[in-house]
Amino acid sequence: MEQPPGGRLVSSLLLGPRGCEVTLEREPGLLRWRDPQPPRRGRSSGGENVVPASEIIAVEETEIDKKQCDSGKWQKMSKPHAFTESRPKQLLVYINPYGGKRQGKRIYEQKVAPLFHLASISTDVVITEHANHAKDNLFEVNIYKYDGIVCVGGDGMFSEVMHGLIGRIQKDSGIDQNNPKTPLAQCSIRIGIIPAGSTDCICYATVGIVDPETSALHIIVGDCQPLDVSSIHHNNTFLKYSVSLLGYGFYGDILRDSEKKRWMGPARYDFSGFKTFLSHQYYEGTVSFQPAKGTVGSPRDKESCRTGCRICRQTKQLEEQQKNYGLEHKEVEDEWKVIKGKFLAINAVNMSCACPRSPKGLSPAAHLADGSADLILVRKCSRFNFLRYLVRHTNQDDQFDFPFVDVYRVKRFQFMSKQLEDNESDIKDVGKKRFGQFCSDHPACCCNLANSTWNCDGETLDSSAVEVKVRCQLVKLFARGIENYKDETAYNSSSNELLS
Ligand SMILES: Nc1ncnc2c1ncn2[C@@H]1O[C@H](COP(=O)(O)OP(=O)(O)OP(=O)(O)O)[C@@H](O)[C@H]1O
Ligand SMILES: CCCCCCCCCCCCC/C=C/[C@@H](O)[C@H](CO)NC(=O)CCCCC
Ligand SMILES: [Ca+2]
Structure with a gap:
């Protein structure tokens, strides 16, 4: 040149x-x-x-x-590939061969491996043989020799890899995950998601499209998107982490039913969704939460989280300033809001949860990395109203504009089912007998005391009481958030795909 x-x-x-x-x-x-x-x-x-x-x-x-x-004018270069410092050179790849439509292995071999090869990235590939294989493996291997961990599968597979990575980093840092108050060590090793699942909401909400090649390109160019993670505890025992949906009631029930129908593939969610909608089950309990004070946005904003998001950046800066002034534990004293009621759904989302099924997601203005979650409470209402609420997840209308729906931006929250509250108070009341799932005071009244289950990023979690805390930017993904198209010359205008 x-x-x-x-x-x-x-x-x-x-x-x-x-x-x-x-x-x-x-x-x-x-x-x-x-x-x-x-x-x-x-x-x-x-x-x-x-x-x-x-x-x-x-x-x-x-x-x-x-x-x-x-003539000596030209010199043959060895294949140049590392154009920026942040590109990964060595990756550890886990493939779930049974996720989604069972195409994980084929997708990786045909669409992703050739791109990694082209970019001179070397890989160690593990095809999982059972659930928790990837998670357990992450506690055994030398993770520090890798620049990133890649999971090929759905949200459940991502969750497994994330649990393995966070758990391993805490173990190596001498941090006890069971203490809900302990600050956690951040994970600098990035996770890449090659979508091959049923919902793929984490991929969709962080990349803007469910496309294995696009995700592979984000890994190759070394993009970095920090992500908030919620930790879930009960009685000083660590239960799980969540990055997308932590849902009790409607989404928990769909998941519990759909797990028995895995053989149906992604269609199991439609079947169980319809069945759960018809059952119209509500749950009684108490939700307590601390509204997020240190964040700049609100769940009713019209602006969504996009690449280089201003709100995520400002919130992180604010958090760092608080740390410098030694105020990071001040939130413990912040006031708690308590809501008792009958709920069809209690959903806490750390991100929009946009997916091909619902392109704007459960909370369209939720942020990937602002250190807060949106807590959506859907109170008992008629079936017709609940259907109206659900349909608004698929169109442009505001799903929070209903008298039976409340949404709060929170840093911490707790939930306890009425059954557990009653049990706890009955421990003192020794003479009282329980009548299974029905109200003990009025056996004939059929008060609804049944418990739901939690849907934690697509994995079931049974606990009638939980304590949840959002950990700001605990993990990092090979992604850059959803892009706004301003420069048509640099990007394909019809999709979010990177040019290669
Ligand atoms: N070899 C395996 N055999 C059985 N289960 C596995 C195996 N490997 C991983 N799993 C488990 O399968 C579960 C579901 O996988 P995955 O998330 O990839 O697909 P999915 O459930 O169809 O998609 P989504 O989570 O997007 O709805 C994960 O929780 C993971 O722990
Ligand atoms: C009449 C039309 C009504 C249509 C209503 C559509 C509403 C769709 C909202 C979709 C929200 C997805 C939230 C994402 C949750 C994921 O962490 C989880 C794991 O993959 N997926 C599910 O639990 C799978 C959940 C599937 C729910 C259907
Ligand atoms: Ca968030």
């Missing part, structure tokens, strides 16, 4: 049989060329292509002019 004044390198590029001029601008590192053919009508870019150098996957020479080579 020649270097004319102005920090621009200029060379010629052969695209098929036609040649064109290609320039590389040092600042801000953009590679530009014009299509050799005249621009198509209606194409605003006028046939110009722009690719940031940081997003070039690999450069390969197809043929070298022998004469130039011998």
